[in-house]
Amino acid sequence: MDVERILFFDGLGDITFKKSRRAKRLTIRVKSADEVIVTIPWLVNFGKAESFVIEKALWIKSTMLKIAERAGEITQFNELTEFSTSKYELKIERIEGEKIIRKIGNGKILVSIPFTLEVSSKPVQIIIRGAILEAWRKEAKEFLPSRVDYLANQYGFRYNSLSIKNMKSRWGSCTGRNKINLNLHLIRLPQHLSDYIILHELVHTIHKNHGKYFWESLDKLCGDSKAKAKELTKYQLEIW
16 A cells, blocks of 8 residues: 655645544645655545645645745855855856846856945846755756666666756655656755765665665665665755
8 A cells, every 4th residue: 555645736736645543633834845755644535635625725826935035045155155066166247237137158157246336236146046045956857867867777667757957845756647756956965965865766666665676676776775774864945
């Protein structure tokens, strides 16, 4: 019997359903802007839980948006900030004019800000963070698809599609239809941990939960998988 499923809902994204022998009622927990967990009492079927999510869809979406807004109020960048990705170095400059200009290329994330705007203002900070994320997304899309294909072919896995997203609380996921989602922040991890996450999701194309057979299969591919999972906790998804 399945005890965990991941289903996709329009407007909400992937939602994880978990059965629990201790749960007395259906509950929905919005952990982040892109992670929702539905806990289901053992004797309640998944269909009822799906209907419950649809019924509460507006509340779920509203809560996700509020969390996303709070998450965007953290780090401050300015002209003296030293920040770089694996391929690009952040440079913030002041210019004449009225519009903020951002360019990614030639090894730089260049953000040109008019003298009339405060660099510390929320709208400007959002644009700077967006430029950095775009650089990471560019790097991730150049590297991750070919790496997923390589590992899938090497170990005989099949998946239906691959998406690369800026996820707030997950490194990756795999839907019931074998659609793999990877966090663009994999590009910040050491190669062996990035490969571990990719293999983790590829194994989910066969084993849909985290039961005994899932971990046995993953161990065969990457050694002590639980040790790698522990090592992964040293890396944060939120970087500002």
